[in-house]
Amino acid sequence: MLRPTKGRTPRRPAPKKPYNNQKDPVGVYCRARPLSCDDEECCIEVISNTTIQLHAPDGLKANRNGEYKETQYSFKKVFGIKTTQMELFGDVAKPLVDDVMHGKNGLLFTYGVTGSGKTYTMTGFPGQGGLLPRCLDMIFNSIGPYQAKRFVFKPDDKNGMEVQNQVDALLERQKRDSQQNVPKTPSSRQRVDPEFADMIRPEEACRAEGVDEDSSYSVFVSYIEIYNNYIYDLLEEAPVDPLKAKWNSGGTPLRSNTEFIPPQSKILREDQNHNMYVAGCTEVEVKSTDEAFDVFWKGQKKRRIANTQLNRESSRSHSVFIIKLAQAPLDADGDNVLQDKNQVSVSQLCLVDLAGSERTSRTRAEGSRLREAGNINQSLMTLRTCMEVLRENQMCGTNKMVPYRDSKVTHFFKNYFDGEGKVRMIVCVNPKADDYEETLLVMRFAEMTQEVEIARPVDRPICGFAAGRRQRNQAFQDELSRRLEERGGPADKEITAGLSQMLQSFPPLPPCQINDPTDDQTLPRLIEALERRYKMRQSMVEEYNKT
Structure with missing residues (x-):
């Protein structure tokens, strides 16, 4: 008989998830950026809206005796x-945003050689907002009238x-306002940073269809980076070193003379449903x-970038921007959110900007840049290995362990x-000839990834009970029509006949004319x-x- 090890808590088995034998391949798209100079040699040709062709540069063809073919x-x-961009x-x-609005998760990441246009995508x-601001804009366009108050x-x-009740939420709002000491006047509204103001003005407003009007919504965002295989919170306020900080008479540190503690890395954990999340994020x-893009921009300014031989602002880390949508049904009166945690549905969309793969012989990286490049390439190699094992398990019927834990990504x-959730990948390519060999590896990875199939997410009901007002009214009308039809005849005819019969059953009113003052x-x-x-x-009532 096996007994649990002393001092250890037995691992809780994973909950059984609804089985779905329907699978979809990973959606892989390709985007080509224009050449920086018109006189550069191009190695990519768009054949159709689904096919591209790679041409080996003339130098490689001559040196490799025809090893590289179209x-x-x-x-x-x-x-x-x-x-x-639209x-x-x-x-x-x-x-993917439509799925998030209906309780499903989504993952979208950009992949490619450094300088291929991943961050732009x-x-x-300004004036050409990418996928991230457009996703945010679509979500808020869809839930605008149905948003819950802050801290609900x-x-x-x-x-x-x-879910908090209205009183507790109000107290938290008052506490935050008092801490920030912001007067409630129209002039105190947050001004949009002009550096990104034009990014969040898309050409046309997008909205999701079928948004539940009897639910309340709130959006939460978080922003992390994975640097040298460590996870850092880009929205975390840098703590002050109490031994080195200089204080003013009001008891707050002087920022100009303050030394901040370096950020601490975060760890990954599993929640009760065995989904991964960043603890303490x-x-x-x-x-x-x-407001959401302002939060993103503050984190973006903390992200690690560096100047390399190939890219003036090369990302030295993988960034992950997480949009969480919390949704819960309203009560019978339609005024407050139901105070039941089990009725809250949380869906999320992860937008990942992977750092670009690069060869150190081309970037001439040294010291810390060399170490960063090594960790970037290693994490991308682990991603490739995971895709290969997944494909092998599906095509050959094997059950090999997928090495997810070899990399934080x-x-x-x-x-x-x-x-x-659904997985989508955008492969960004730079058509210049110098990137040909790296682009060739990216194409092979993309081709292999498309063969990986992922189980289709099961449709989960947003709420377990307490349907909204609209649903309840519709259910009542349907039930009323059914019962009237059981009594014979269409519902509308039955209602008309019932009203007529009810009016006829009332006793007629006697003559009301009074001709004599003595009429009693x-x-x-x-x-x-x-x-x-x-x-x-x-x-009758x-x-x-x-009834």
């Missing part, structure tokens, strides 16, 4: 250099959400696209590859008839309520 690669869709969003990201430039939903620090509740997103019979007869009618009406 090769074609197919994708779910290929976006050429004239593709707008077109890319509509084809790739918009379906994800974030964008509250993270429980275990990857879940709690800052989750900020946001109420508008401007793959460990963090293993739930998505296990069927907890007309009014008593009228009062008696009205009282009989009132009693009949009361009995009681019968109606009973």
